Amino acid sequence: MDLILDACYPRRCVLCRDLDCWPPRWSGGPRVTGLRRFDRPHLCPACCGRLRRPVAPRHSGGELLAGLPLFGGARTGADLVRVLAELKYRGVRALAWPLADLVADALAAAAAAGIEYDALVAVPLHRSRRRERGFNHAALLARLAARQTAVPYLARLVYRRRPTAQQARLGAADPDRLTNVAGAFAAVDVWQAVQPRLAIVDDLITSGATLGAVAAALQEAGWRVVLGVAAGLAPPPEPPPNPSLDTPSVRF
Numbered sequence: 001m002d003l004i005l006d007a008c009y010p011r012r013c014v015l016c017r018d019l020d021c022w023p024p025r026w027s028g029g030p031r032v033t034g035l036r037r038f039d040r041p042h043l044c045p046a047c048c049g050r051l052r053r054p055v056a057p058r059h060s061g062g063e064l065l066a067g068l069p070l071f072g073g074a075r076t077g078a079d080l081v082r083v084l085a086e087l088k089y090r091g092v093r094a095l096a097w098p099l100a101d102l103v104a105d106a107l108a109a110a111a112a113a114g115i116e117y118d119a120l121v122a123v124p125l126h127r128s129r130r131r132e133r134g135f136n137h138a139a140l141l142a143r144l145a146a147r148q149t150a151v152p153y154l155a156r157l158v159y160r161r162r163p164t165a166q167q168a169r170l171g172a173a174d175p176d177r178l179t180n181v182a183g184a185f186a187a188v189d190v191w192q193a194v195q196p197r198l199a200i201v202d203d204l205i206t207s208g209a210t211l212g213a214v215a216a217a218l219q220e221a222g223w224r225v226v227l228g229v230a231a232g233l234a235p236p237p238e239p240p241p242n243p244s245l246d247t248p249s250v251r252f
């Protein structure tokens with residue numbers, strides 16, 4: 001079986017491109033729904049370490065749930081974006097293992113900061129995009145992080161009711177980020193007498209607009225959202241320049 005897998009899925013790291021750069025028997029991590037039996041790790045231990053760039057937590061801004069604590073396992077950088085692209089757009093699902101490690105790191109940092117949570121939910125994909133990719137990468141990260149942290153993962157709690165443009169194609173400070181996802185999500189009504197404190201899981205947090213929209217939908221349905229986490233967290237976007245401050249006044 002190993003020889004067949006090596007022929008079909010060579011052990012080449014997606015970052016350094018080296019072959020045979022991890023132990024032959026390294027499975028990568030636990031198996032959860034969304035991972036297939038033939039998925040193999042495609043990121044060597046050295047490059048896994050390269051992804052871990054410390055990042056300070058921040059709070060969401062904008063109109064949707066401003067002030068929601070946001071934590072990331074690493075600062076968003078070129079290597080992390082490249083690994084995520086291989087997972088999302090090329091279907092290298094086993095890259096969810098090292099990325100879920102970063103999500104687990106973010107959850108641990110939030111717990112160390114005194115933020116208590118009871119369950120994880122994932123940012124949903126629209127059904128058309130999920131059919132196209134074959135899986136929801138955020139749900140895969142959330143399931144793996146739930147296994148690592150021994151926290152329940154709640155599936156089908158929130159869904160995307162309309163397709164949206166890719167947030168990655170919009171600038172970090174672009175106001176269209178908010179309008180793109182506003183009203184795009186809905187959640188099922190609370191069915192429990194005791195509301196669990198929810199942490200929302202995504203791949204990257206840039207402006208926080210997507211997490212804010214998901215959190216708003218959950219809270220509208222009666223759920224309690226206390227935290228947003230992701231593998232990568234970008235620093236807060238800089239506000240757009242104010243032309244009135246840049247243009248010197250002229251007197252006639």
